[in-house]
Structures are given as structure tokens and as C-alpha cells.
Amino acid sequence: MKKVTDFFWFCSGAHVDTLKKYPTEHNKYVGIGATIFFTALFASLSGGYAMYFVFSGSNAAVFFAIFFGLIWGLAIFNMDRYIVASIKKTGGTNHQIVQALPRILLAIMIGIVISRPLELKIFDKEIRQKLKTSYLNGQRSKIDTLNKAFTEKYSLELTKLQGLKTEKDSLEKDINRSRYLLNQEVFGDKTNQTSGITGYGTYAKQKEVVVTQKEQRLIQVRNELDLVDKIINTRKEIEGLNSTKLFNETQLDSLSSVAGFADRNYALGQLSFNPDGSRDLDTYLAISFISFLFILLECLPVFVKLMSDKGPYDVALQNIESVATHQSFKDKDLEIVVTDNVFDTRNEAETDKHKTLVRRKVKRDLEEE
Template identity: 70%
Template sequence: MKKITRFFWFCSGAHIDTLKKYPIEHNKYVGIGATIFFTALFAALSGGYAMYFVFSGSAFAVGFAILFGLLWGTAIFNMDRYIVSSINKEGSTNHQILQASPRILLAIMIGVVISRPLELKIFDKEIRQKLKTSYLKGQHRKIDTLQKTYQQKYAMELGKNVELKKEKDSLEKDINRSRYQLNQEVFGDKTNQTSGISGYGTYAKQKQSVLEEKQARLKTVTDNLGQMDQYLSARKDYEGLNSTRLFSEKQLDSLSSVAGFSDRNWALGQLSYNENGTRDLDTYLAIAFIGYLFILFECLPVFVKLMSPKGPYDTAIAKIAEANIYHAEKDKDRDIAVTDNVYDHHLDADVNKRKQMITGQAEYDLGRHSYD
């Protein structure tokens, strides 16, 4: 327990030698340190999970996820530790809040970032179902687009094909009717279309000739229709209509399993809406509250430090800081004084040297004058 306590003290950014002197403050800084540590731990898990999806399918996905998770968690830990330890409890409440406001704003952004990957994991089943529905609708739209493009591009050929089919149907009906009338003519059935004379006579031959013409035309139309169907089928293959099919359930499961971070993030956002576009309040609140929870959790280290009352440790740290500042200023003044003394010494030496030079010049001039 002593090692755990010291570890959490370290996480809180406290000066351990000073903190040891005030047992009443020990639990408070264990709590602050534990909050900072677990915030960084959740950040590491979230960052690693997000990076795993970025490199999903790669052989190094797990390695990249672990590495990034450790780096991200360490960065969050270091930032929380520094900012919490830098909040000065000697100042007023407004001053402390002003000190913490940049950290709170940053915590909100970090909370959103670290909560999103965990939300993706929590709603994994619903996200997969939403992705499968989206992929299926997308495939429907793709097929409809291809079909529409095909119909527009080959409108003339399709129109001619429809006309040939109509003519074929009409010819088949006419041939059946003409064949029936021919039989009536041969057997001597009296109707509005037959003579009533049995046998293969003149009227029967005429009807036989008409029937053969219609059959010949039907053969021509059938051949043309077959060629047109073959051409249009080849065009469908070329345009991709025949090869494009709706996804099977197995294919949808596979696609949703390998979906990237962007697709899953989009699906999570779509969970808050119903099929008709209205907001699903229950799902929206569930997702929102998870995000708010992580934002609050990320802000906890600052809130804990702000809410904790000023204690003897804070007063001792403030006095130590004042003493260090005082000694630093004294050392600075002493260094300045030493520098000034050295400067004055060099200045006096320069003055004496100049005096000696002036005196020597004067003696030289005086001696020269006496000689002259």
C-alpha cells in the first residue's frame, strides 16, 4: 500500500517530501493522483482502440494500437499532472478557475475524442446492423442507377425490342386464328369466314397461303428478336448489370466486420435517427450521456483540485516557492554586485593606465623643451 500511495502521489504532481510532513493531506492527494491515472488509462485504451480500427486488417494493427495507446495515455497523463499541480490554491477562487479554464476547455475536446472509440465498441452490434442496412440500400441504388443509365443509353434498341415482341405476340394469335379457319374450311364448317364446302379447294388454298405468309413473317420477327435480345444481353454485361447483384447475408456480415473507423463513426451518428428521419430520443440520450460521462471524467482531475479546500500542504508549498524566489533574487543581486565590482576594478585600472600615459608624455615634453 505504501508503494501504491507513493505512486498516486507522484501522479498527482505533489512534492512528496513536503507532503509526508502533513498526514491529513495524504488521502486527498491519493485521490487526485488516482483520478489522473485512471483518466490517462481510459485515454490509452480509447486511443489504442481507435488506432486498431485505422490499421484494421494489417498484420501490425495490434502493435500500432498498443504503441499509440501508450503514447496517447502518457501525453494525457503528463498534461493532467502538470496542470493540476500548477493550480495555485493561494489565489482566490476566481483566480483558480481562471487558471483551470484552458484545461477545462481542452478536457471537453479530449473527452469527446476518447469517448468516441469506446462508444463505437459499446454500440458495436447496432452499428453492424446499421452498416448492413446501409450497404444493402447502397447496392440497391447502384443497381437502379445502372438500370436507368442502361435504359437511357439503349432507349432506341429497347423500343425496337418491345415492338418486335408485340408483333410476335400479334402474329402468333393471328396464326392460331388462321389455322383454325383453315381447318374449318377444309372440313366444310359454314361460318362468316368460310365457304362451307368441304375439301382442299380454292378458299382453303388461299387461307393456306395467308397462313404461310404469317408464319414466314413470324420466323423473321423471331430471328430479329433473338438477335436483339442477344445484343442487349451483351450490352448488359458490358454495362455491369448482369454482374451486379444484391449482397447476401454472408457478404453483408463480412463487409460490416471490416468496416473502417469513418463508416462506423457515421453509423453511430445515424443510430440517433429513425427510418423516417425523426430523432430517436432514447438512443440519442444513451450515446450523449456516455459522451458527457467521459467529458466529466476527463475534467475530474481539475474539478477535484478546485473543490479540495486549501490545506497545510498548499501553504507549505507556497512558502517554499516564496523562499526559492527570495533566494533566487538574492543570488541575482549578488551576481550583479560582483559584476559591478569587476567592472569598477577594470575601470580604475584603465584610468590609472591613462594617467600614467599622460604623465609620461608630459615628462617627455618637458625634457625635450629643456634640451632645446
């Protein structure tokens, strides 16, 4: 337990040698250090999970996830440790709040950043289903857009194709009806359109000619219909209309599995809304509470430091810092005095040297004269 305690003291950013002298402060800084450590641990998991999706499908995805997770966790750990250690208990309450406010805002931002990837993992099944629906709707919209563009581009050909189909259907019905009348004429059935004379007579021959003409026209229409249909199918192949189809279940599973971080993040945001666009309050609150939980976890060390009373460790640390600051100023003043003395000594030496050189020059001039 001593090693665990020392480790959490290190995590809290406390001055361990000073903290050991005050047992009443030990548990407080163990709690602060443990909170900082587990926040960094969650940040490491969150960053690693996010990076895994960035390199999803690559053989090195796991390696990059572990590497980035460790780097991200250490960065958050160092930042949290600095935030907590930099809050001093020397001033009043208002001064401490003003001092901690930028750190709280930074902690909130960190909490939001580390909570998002973990939310993606928690709601993984719901996100996959939402992605399937989104991909299916997107494919359906793409097909509708292609069909609309194709209809506008080849409106004449499509109109002609529809006209030929209508004529073909009409001819087939008319031929069936004319054959029925021909049979009635041959067998002598008396109606308002038959003579009632049995046998293959004049009226039967006339009706047979009409049937033959309609059959010939039907053959011609079918040939034209096949030709136009082939032309349109060729155009559909060129425009990519035939190759664009709705995704099946297997394809949707594959697409949702390799979805990137942006798509999954968008799907998570859409979970808070119903298909009609209204707010799904239950899902919205569930996602929000998870975010609030990580934000609170990130801010907790700062809040603990602010809410705790000024203890003997804080007083001792303040005294140590004051003594160190005072000693630093004394050392600086002493350095300035020493520097000035050295400067003065150097000036005197240079002056004496200059005087000696002048005397030698004057003496040399006199001897020459």
C-alpha cells in the first residue's frame, strides 16, 4: 500500500517530502491523485479507441491505437496534474475561484473530448443500426436521383417506349377479341357482330383478314419495342443505373463495420432524434449523462482542491515557497553586489595600467629628446 500511496501522491502533484510530515493530509492527496490517474486512464482508452477507427482496416490499427492511447493518456495526465498542483490555497475564496476558473474550463473541454469516443463504444449496436438505415436511405436517394436525371435526359425515348407498350397491350387484347368473333362467325353463333351462318364464308374471311392485319402490326410493334428497349438498357448501363442497386443486409453489415469516426459520431448525434425529427428524450438524456459524468470526473480534482480547507501541508508549502523566493532574491542581490565589486576592481586595474603606459611613453619621449 505504501507504493500505491506514493504513486497517487506523485499523481496529485504534491511535494512528497513535505506531505509525509502531515498524516492528516495523506488521504486527501491520495484521493486527488487517484482521480487524476483514472481520468488519464479513461482518456487513454478513449484516444486509443478513436485512433483505432482512424486506421480501421489496416494491419497496424492496433499498434497505432495503443501508441496514441498511451501518448494521449500521458498528455491528459500531465495536464491534470499541472492544473491541480497550480491551484494554491494561500488566497481567499474568491481569489481561488478566479484562479481555478480557466482550469475548470480547460477540464470541461478535456472531459468532452475524452467522453465522445467512449460514448461511441457504449452505443455501438445502436450506432450500427442507425448507420445501416442511413446508408440504405442514402443509396435509395442516389438511385432516385439517377432515375430522375435519366428520365429528363431520355424523355423522348422513354415516351416512345411507353407508347409502344400501350399499343402492344391494346393490340393483344384486340386480337383476342377479334379471334373470338371469328370463331363465332365460323360456328354460326348469331350476335350483333356476326351473321349467324355456319361455315367459312365471306364474313369469316373478312374477320380473318382483320385479325391477320392486327397480328402483323403486333409483330412490328414488338420488334420496335425490343429495339427501343435495348437502346434504353444500353443507356442505363452507360449512366450506371443498372449497376446501382439497394444494399443487401450483408453489404450493410460490412459498411457499418468499417465506418469511420465522423460517420459514427454523426450517427450518435442522430440517436437523440426520432424518425419524424422530434427529440428522443430518453436517448438524449442517456448520452448527455455520460458526457456529464466524464466532465465531472475531469473537474473533480479541481473541485476537491477548492472545497478542501487550508491544511497544514498548504501552510508548510507556502512557507517553503516564501523562503525559497526570499533566498532567490538574496542570491540575486548578492550576485549584483559581487558583479559591481568585480567591475570596480577591473576599472581600477585598467586605470593603473593606463597610467603606467602613459608614464612609459612620456619617459621614452624625454630620452629621445
